[in-house]
Amino acid sequence: MTPSGFTLFDTAIGRCGVVWSAQGIVAVQLPQHTEEQTRARIDQRYPGLNEAAPPTQVGRAIDRIVALLAGRSVDLSDIALDQAEVSEFQRRVYAIARAIPPGNTLSYGDIAKRLGDVALSREVGQALGRNPCPIIVPCHRVLAAGDKPGGFSANGGVATKLKLLSIEGARVNYTPSLFD
Template sequence: MGRGYTIFDTAIGRSAIVWSDAGIVGVHLPEAREIDTRRRLFRLYAEARELRPPMNTEIAIEGIVALLRGEASDLSDVTLDMIGIHVFNQRVYEITRKVPRGETRGYDEIATRLGAPSAARSVEQAIAKNPFMIIVPCHRVLDSYEDKISPNGGSISKRRLLSIEGSHAAHSKTLFGVLLPVAPPRPHN
Protein backbone atom coordinates (compact mmCIF):
# COMPACT_ATOMS: atom_id res chain seq x y z
CA MET A 1 0.00 0.00 0.00
CA GLY A 2 2.78 2.50 0.74
CA ARG A 3 2.08 5.47 2.98
CA GLY A 4 -1.20 7.20 3.61
CA TYR A 5 -2.15 10.35 5.44
CA THR A 6 -5.20 12.19 6.64
CA ILE A 7 -5.91 15.62 8.07
CA PHE A 8 -8.21 15.71 11.10
CA ASP A 9 -9.77 18.27 13.44
CA THR A 10 -8.55 18.77 16.99
CA ALA A 11 -9.20 21.37 19.68
CA ILE A 12 -6.03 23.21 18.57
CA GLY A 13 -6.63 23.05 14.81
CA ARG A 14 -6.27 20.67 11.87
CA SER A 15 -3.60 18.07 12.54
CA ALA A 16 -2.20 15.36 10.30
CA ILE A 17 -1.16 11.74 10.67
CA VAL A 18 0.87 9.56 8.32
CA TRP A 19 0.95 5.77 8.38
CA SER A 20 2.35 2.74 6.61
CA ASP A 21 1.45 -0.94 6.74
CA ALA A 22 3.80 -1.22 9.76
CA GLY A 23 2.15 1.54 11.85
CA ILE A 24 2.11 5.28 12.45
CA VAL A 25 4.97 7.08 10.67
CA GLY A 26 4.35 10.60 11.90
CA VAL A 27 1.95 12.96 13.64
CA HIS A 28 1.91 16.65 12.80
CA LEU A 29 0.26 19.27 14.94
CA PRO A 30 -1.31 22.22 13.16
CA GLU A 31 0.54 25.09 11.61
CA ALA A 32 -1.13 28.50 11.58
CA ARG A 33 -2.88 27.50 8.34
CA GLU A 34 -3.86 24.04 7.08
CA ILE A 35 -2.06 24.69 3.79
CA ASP A 36 1.20 25.00 5.75
CA THR A 37 0.55 21.66 7.46
CA ARG A 38 -0.11 20.07 4.05
CA ARG A 39 3.07 21.59 2.60
CA ARG A 40 5.09 20.12 5.46
CA LEU A 41 3.50 16.72 4.83
CA PHE A 42 4.26 16.83 1.12
CA ARG A 43 7.85 17.91 1.82
CA LEU A 44 8.44 15.06 4.31
CA TYR A 45 6.27 12.33 2.75
CA ALA A 46 5.98 13.12 -0.97
CA GLU A 47 4.88 9.55 -1.72
CA ALA A 48 2.01 9.54 0.82
CA ARG A 49 -1.53 9.68 -0.47
CA GLU A 50 -4.62 11.01 1.28
CA LEU A 51 -6.55 7.88 2.24
CA ARG A 52 -9.10 6.59 4.70
CA PRO A 53 -7.15 5.61 7.84
CA PRO A 54 -6.84 1.96 8.94
CA MET A 55 -7.97 0.89 12.44
CA ASN A 56 -4.60 1.53 14.18
CA THR A 57 -4.60 5.06 12.78
CA GLU A 58 -8.26 5.63 13.74
CA ILE A 59 -7.41 4.65 17.33
CA ALA A 60 -4.46 7.06 17.28
CA ILE A 61 -6.61 9.90 15.92
CA GLU A 62 -9.32 9.33 18.55
CA GLY A 63 -6.69 9.36 21.31
CA ILE A 64 -4.94 12.47 20.00
CA VAL A 65 -8.26 14.32 19.66
CA ALA A 66 -9.21 13.34 23.22
CA LEU A 67 -5.84 14.41 24.67
CA LEU A 68 -5.97 17.75 22.87
CA ARG A 69 -9.45 18.30 24.39
CA GLY A 70 -7.86 17.81 27.80
CA GLU A 71 -9.26 14.32 28.31
CA ALA A 72 -7.36 11.24 29.45
CA SER A 73 -6.46 8.86 26.65
CA ASP A 74 -4.24 5.79 26.45
CA LEU A 75 -2.18 5.60 23.27
CA SER A 76 0.16 2.86 24.48
CA ASP A 77 -1.33 0.24 22.14
CA VAL A 78 -0.93 2.34 18.99
CA THR A 79 1.63 0.66 16.73
CA LEU A 80 4.46 2.87 15.48
CA ASP A 81 6.53 2.35 12.34
CA MET A 82 10.08 2.77 13.67
CA ILE A 83 11.80 1.61 10.47
CA GLY A 84 14.72 3.93 9.80
CA ILE A 85 14.76 5.39 13.33
CA HIS A 86 18.04 5.00 15.22
CA VAL A 87 17.91 2.36 17.97
CA PHE A 88 18.88 4.89 20.66
CA ASN A 89 15.98 7.14 19.62
CA GLN A 90 13.61 4.16 19.64
CA ARG A 91 14.60 3.46 23.25
CA VAL A 92 14.08 7.13 24.17
CA TYR A 93 10.61 7.03 22.59
CA GLU A 94 9.71 3.80 24.42
CA ILE A 95 10.58 5.39 27.78
CA THR A 96 8.89 8.67 26.88
CA ARG A 97 5.65 6.84 26.03
CA LYS A 98 5.54 5.71 29.67
CA VAL A 99 5.64 9.24 31.15
CA PRO A 100 2.16 9.63 32.65
CA ARG A 101 -0.17 12.46 31.76
CA GLY A 102 0.29 15.31 34.23
CA GLU A 103 3.97 14.56 34.80
CA THR A 104 7.21 15.61 33.18
CA ARG A 105 10.74 14.27 33.04
CA GLY A 106 14.08 15.87 32.34
CA TYR A 107 16.48 14.76 29.64
CA ASP A 108 18.86 13.61 32.36
CA GLU A 109 16.14 11.44 33.92
CA ILE A 110 15.42 9.71 30.61
CA ALA A 111 19.17 9.20 30.07
CA THR A 112 19.44 7.62 33.53
CA ARG A 113 16.52 5.28 32.74
CA LEU A 114 18.37 4.28 29.57
CA GLY A 115 21.39 3.36 31.68
CA ALA A 116 23.41 6.16 30.08
CA PRO A 117 23.34 9.05 32.61
CA SER A 118 25.78 11.14 30.57
CA ALA A 119 23.60 10.97 27.44
CA ALA A 120 21.16 13.79 28.31
CA ARG A 121 22.20 15.77 25.22
CA SER A 122 21.55 12.73 23.00
CA VAL A 123 18.13 12.32 24.63
CA GLU A 124 17.41 15.99 23.88
CA GLN A 125 18.34 15.42 20.23
CA ALA A 126 16.15 12.31 20.01
CA ILE A 127 13.20 14.19 21.51
CA ALA A 128 13.72 17.03 19.02
CA LYS A 129 13.43 14.48 16.18
CA ASN A 130 10.29 12.78 17.54
CA PRO A 131 8.01 12.13 14.57
CA PHE A 132 5.19 10.72 16.74
CA MET A 133 3.83 13.86 18.45
CA ILE A 134 1.37 13.18 21.28
CA ILE A 135 1.64 9.38 20.84
CA VAL A 136 5.22 9.75 22.08
CA PRO A 137 4.55 12.67 24.44
CA CYS A 138 7.82 14.54 23.94
CA HIS A 139 6.16 17.62 25.45
CA ARG A 140 6.48 15.83 28.80
CA VAL A 141 10.29 15.74 28.49
CA LEU A 142 11.97 19.10 28.95
CA ASP A 143 14.51 21.24 30.69
CA SER A 144 13.47 24.17 32.82
CA TYR A 145 14.47 26.70 30.14
CA GLU A 146 12.78 24.93 27.30
CA ASP A 147 9.51 25.62 25.56
CA LYS A 148 10.21 24.53 21.99
CA ILE A 149 8.70 21.45 20.44
CA SER A 150 9.81 19.05 17.74
CA PRO A 151 9.71 20.00 14.05
CA ASN A 152 6.37 18.18 13.75
CA GLY A 153 4.82 20.35 16.42
CA GLY A 154 3.52 23.15 14.30
CA SER A 155 3.26 26.39 16.23
CA ILE A 156 2.22 24.90 19.58
CA SER A 157 4.61 24.86 22.54
CA LYS A 158 5.33 22.14 25.09
CA ARG A 159 3.93 24.31 27.86
CA ARG A 160 0.67 24.78 25.96
CA LEU A 161 0.36 21.01 25.48
CA LEU A 162 1.05 20.47 29.18
CA SER A 163 -1.58 23.08 30.00
CA ILE A 164 -4.13 21.31 27.77
CA GLU A 165 -3.37 18.10 29.65
CA GLY A 166 -4.13 19.93 32.87
CA SER A 167 -0.60 19.98 34.16
CA HIS A 168 2.17 22.49 34.51
CA ALA A 169 5.83 21.55 34.35
CA ALA A 170 6.44 23.10 37.76
CA HIS A 171 3.67 20.95 39.31
CA SER A 172 4.75 17.73 37.68
CA LYS A 173 6.03 14.71 39.47
CA THR A 174 9.62 13.87 38.62
CA LEU A 175 11.16 10.46 38.09
CA PHE A 176 12.29 10.51 41.70
CA GLY A 177 8.77 11.00 43.06
CA VAL A 178 9.21 14.56 44.28
CA LEU A 179 6.41 17.01 43.65
CA LEU A 180 7.91 20.36 42.80
CA PRO A 181 6.18 23.32 44.50
CA VAL A 182 5.22 26.45 42.68
CA ALA A 183 5.69 29.81 44.37
CA PRO A 184 2.38 31.66 44.82
CA PRO A 185 1.98 34.75 42.68
CA ARG A 186 3.30 37.93 44.22
CA PRO A 187 0.68 40.55 45.09
CA HIS A 188 0.89 43.66 42.94
CA ASN A 189 1.32 46.87 44.93
Protein backbone atom coordinates (compact mmCIF):
# COMPACT_ATOMS: atom_id res chain seq x y z
CA MET A 1 0.00 0.00 0.00
CA THR A 2 1.38 3.31 -1.07
CA PRO A 3 -1.01 6.18 -0.46
CA SER A 4 -1.41 8.38 -3.53
CA GLY A 5 -2.86 11.46 -1.91
CA PHE A 6 -5.36 12.97 0.47
CA THR A 7 -8.03 15.62 0.48
CA LEU A 8 -10.17 17.39 3.06
CA PHE A 9 -13.92 17.83 2.66
CA ASP A 10 -16.80 19.42 4.53
CA THR A 11 -19.48 17.37 6.28
CA ALA A 12 -22.27 18.03 8.77
CA ILE A 13 -19.88 17.07 11.60
CA GLY A 14 -16.94 19.15 10.37
CA ARG A 15 -14.03 18.98 7.95
CA CYS A 16 -12.99 15.37 7.37
CA GLY A 17 -10.11 13.92 5.39
CA VAL A 18 -9.62 10.90 3.18
CA VAL A 19 -6.41 9.15 2.11
CA TRP A 20 -6.37 6.89 -0.94
CA SER A 21 -4.17 4.58 -2.97
CA ALA A 22 -4.64 2.95 -6.35
CA GLN A 23 -6.43 0.06 -4.58
CA GLY A 24 -8.99 2.15 -2.67
CA ILE A 25 -9.44 4.30 0.41
CA VAL A 26 -6.69 3.81 2.96
CA ALA A 27 -7.99 6.03 5.76
CA VAL A 28 -10.73 8.44 6.77
CA GLN A 29 -9.86 11.19 9.22
CA LEU A 30 -12.75 12.48 11.28
CA PRO A 31 -12.64 16.18 12.15
CA GLN A 32 -10.24 17.52 14.72
CA HIS A 33 -10.86 20.86 16.45
CA THR A 34 -9.44 22.79 13.50
CA GLU A 35 -8.72 22.11 9.83
CA GLU A 36 -5.01 22.49 10.56
CA GLN A 37 -5.22 19.79 13.23
CA THR A 38 -7.08 17.47 10.83
CA ARG A 39 -4.39 18.02 8.20
CA ALA A 40 -1.63 17.53 10.82
CA ARG A 41 -3.21 14.25 11.94
CA ILE A 42 -3.08 12.96 8.37
CA ASP A 43 0.52 14.12 8.03
CA GLN A 44 1.39 12.37 11.29
CA ARG A 45 0.05 9.05 9.96
CA TYR A 46 1.24 9.55 6.35
CA PRO A 47 4.24 11.90 6.42
CA GLY A 48 4.85 13.92 3.28
CA LEU A 49 1.66 12.79 1.53
CA ASN A 50 0.45 15.39 -0.96
CA GLU A 51 -2.98 16.97 -0.84
CA ALA A 52 -4.62 16.49 -4.23
CA ALA A 53 -7.92 16.43 -6.05
CA PRO A 54 -9.46 13.01 -5.47
CA PRO A 55 -9.84 10.51 -8.32
CA THR A 56 -13.40 9.93 -9.54
CA GLN A 57 -14.09 6.85 -7.38
CA VAL A 58 -12.80 8.60 -4.25
CA GLY A 59 -14.90 11.68 -5.10
CA ARG A 60 -17.98 9.48 -5.32
CA ALA A 61 -17.13 7.91 -1.95
CA ILE A 62 -16.75 11.39 -0.42
CA ASP A 63 -20.17 12.40 -1.78
CA ARG A 64 -21.71 9.34 -0.14
CA ILE A 65 -19.96 10.00 3.18
CA VAL A 66 -21.23 13.59 3.10
CA ALA A 67 -24.78 12.35 2.40
CA LEU A 68 -24.65 9.83 5.25
CA LEU A 69 -23.40 12.46 7.69
CA ALA A 70 -26.21 14.76 6.54
CA GLY A 71 -28.69 12.15 7.76
CA ARG A 72 -29.49 10.30 4.54
CA SER A 73 -29.60 6.51 4.64
CA VAL A 74 -26.62 5.67 2.46
CA ASP A 75 -24.92 2.29 2.14
CA LEU A 76 -21.13 2.62 2.06
CA SER A 77 -20.38 -1.12 2.17
CA ASP A 78 -19.27 -1.32 -1.48
CA ILE A 79 -16.65 1.44 -1.30
CA ALA A 80 -13.27 -0.04 -2.19
CA LEU A 81 -10.80 -0.05 0.69
CA ASP A 82 -7.06 -0.64 0.62
CA GLN A 83 -6.62 -2.85 3.70
CA ALA A 84 -3.02 -3.87 3.06
CA GLU A 85 -1.97 -2.52 6.47
CA VAL A 86 -4.62 -4.32 8.55
CA SER A 87 -4.54 -7.88 9.83
CA GLU A 88 -6.79 -10.68 8.58
CA PHE A 89 -8.65 -10.59 11.92
CA GLN A 90 -9.27 -6.85 11.53
CA ARG A 91 -10.55 -7.42 7.98
CA ARG A 92 -13.03 -9.99 9.27
CA VAL A 93 -14.23 -7.61 12.03
CA TYR A 94 -14.49 -4.72 9.55
CA ALA A 95 -16.47 -6.84 7.07
CA ILE A 96 -19.07 -7.60 9.76
CA ALA A 97 -19.21 -3.93 10.84
CA ARG A 98 -19.63 -2.79 7.22
CA ALA A 99 -22.75 -4.96 6.96
CA ILE A 100 -24.51 -3.09 9.80
CA PRO A 101 -27.07 -0.79 8.12
CA PRO A 102 -27.34 2.88 9.12
CA GLY A 103 -29.58 3.28 12.14
CA ASN A 104 -28.74 -0.19 13.47
CA THR A 105 -26.17 -1.45 15.94
CA LEU A 106 -24.46 -4.63 17.05
CA SER A 107 -22.46 -5.26 20.21
CA TYR A 108 -18.82 -6.24 20.43
CA GLY A 109 -20.13 -9.60 21.66
CA ASP A 110 -22.42 -9.97 18.64
CA ILE A 111 -19.46 -9.54 16.31
CA ALA A 112 -17.35 -11.91 18.40
CA LYS A 113 -20.10 -14.55 18.15
CA ARG A 114 -20.19 -14.11 14.37
CA LEU A 115 -16.44 -14.71 14.38
CA GLY A 116 -17.05 -17.94 16.29
CA ASP A 117 -16.19 -17.12 19.91
CA VAL A 118 -17.79 -14.60 22.28
CA ALA A 119 -14.47 -14.53 24.15
CA LEU A 120 -13.11 -12.45 21.24
CA SER A 121 -15.15 -9.40 22.35
CA ARG A 122 -12.11 -7.55 23.69
CA GLU A 123 -10.14 -8.23 20.50
CA VAL A 124 -13.11 -6.99 18.45
CA GLY A 125 -13.06 -3.75 20.46
CA GLN A 126 -9.31 -3.38 19.92
CA ALA A 127 -9.66 -3.97 16.17
CA LEU A 128 -12.41 -1.34 15.96
CA GLY A 129 -10.27 1.06 18.01
CA ARG A 130 -7.60 0.79 15.30
CA ASN A 131 -10.10 1.20 12.44
CA PRO A 132 -8.39 3.42 9.85
CA CYS A 133 -11.64 4.11 7.94
CA PRO A 134 -14.33 5.28 10.37
CA ILE A 135 -17.70 5.97 8.75
CA ILE A 136 -16.92 3.60 5.84
CA VAL A 137 -16.19 0.89 8.42
CA PRO A 138 -18.91 2.09 10.81
CA CYS A 139 -17.30 1.27 14.14
CA HIS A 140 -19.66 3.81 15.72
CA ARG A 141 -22.46 1.26 15.15
CA VAL A 142 -20.82 -1.20 17.53
CA LEU A 143 -21.80 -0.91 21.19
CA ALA A 144 -20.67 -2.47 24.43
CA ALA A 145 -22.91 -4.79 26.42
CA GLY A 146 -26.15 -3.30 27.72
CA ASP A 147 -26.34 -0.69 24.92
CA LYS A 148 -23.48 1.28 26.48
CA PRO A 149 -21.54 3.12 23.80
CA GLY A 150 -18.16 1.66 24.71
CA GLY A 151 -15.13 3.54 23.50
CA PHE A 152 -14.55 5.67 20.45
CA SER A 153 -11.06 6.76 19.48
CA ALA A 154 -12.03 9.73 17.29
CA ASN A 155 -11.85 13.33 18.48
CA GLY A 156 -14.71 13.88 20.90
CA GLY A 157 -14.77 10.24 21.99
CA VAL A 158 -18.12 8.81 23.03
CA ALA A 159 -19.92 12.11 22.39
CA THR A 160 -18.89 11.87 18.71
CA LYS A 161 -20.03 8.23 18.56
CA LEU A 162 -23.42 9.15 20.01
CA LYS A 163 -23.72 12.09 17.58
CA LEU A 164 -23.05 9.79 14.60
CA LEU A 165 -25.63 7.29 15.86
CA SER A 166 -28.14 10.10 16.34
CA ILE A 167 -27.58 11.38 12.79
CA GLU A 168 -28.35 7.87 11.53
CA GLY A 169 -31.47 7.57 13.68
CA ALA A 170 -30.13 4.72 15.83
CA ARG A 171 -31.81 4.19 19.16
CA VAL A 172 -29.31 3.89 21.98
CA ASN A 173 -30.74 3.50 25.47
CA TYR A 174 -27.89 5.19 27.26
CA THR A 175 -27.72 7.67 30.08
CA PRO A 176 -24.21 8.50 31.27
CA SER A 177 -23.54 7.73 34.91
CA LEU A 178 -20.87 8.96 37.28
CA PHE A 179 -19.02 5.70 36.63
CA ASP A 180 -18.79 5.96 32.82
